[in-house]
Amino acid sequence: MKLTIDIDCTPQEARQFLGLPDVEAMNDMIVSEMTTRIEAEMDTLADPEKYMARIMGVSGKGMETMQAMMAAMSGKKGA
Secondary structure, three states, X not given: OOOOOOOOOOHHHHHHHHOOOOXXXXXXXXXXXXXXXXXXXXXXXXXXXXXXXXXXXXXXXXXXXXXXXXXXXXXXXXX
């Protein structure tokens, strides 16, 4: 025998029913902060050269660090 029950409720009603906390205010704050940061960094994100420079670090040792990390992950000794 197979029994199917369909419950029609909003996500908020489901969270309340299950006793989960209301995280809507925190979610709104996080989304707002992420939007602000992305808008502030849009020129860097749109330019691949600036983006890679930021990922690799300003000191110039970013590439060596990346190579050492990849070598460690592959089980080989770094050069």
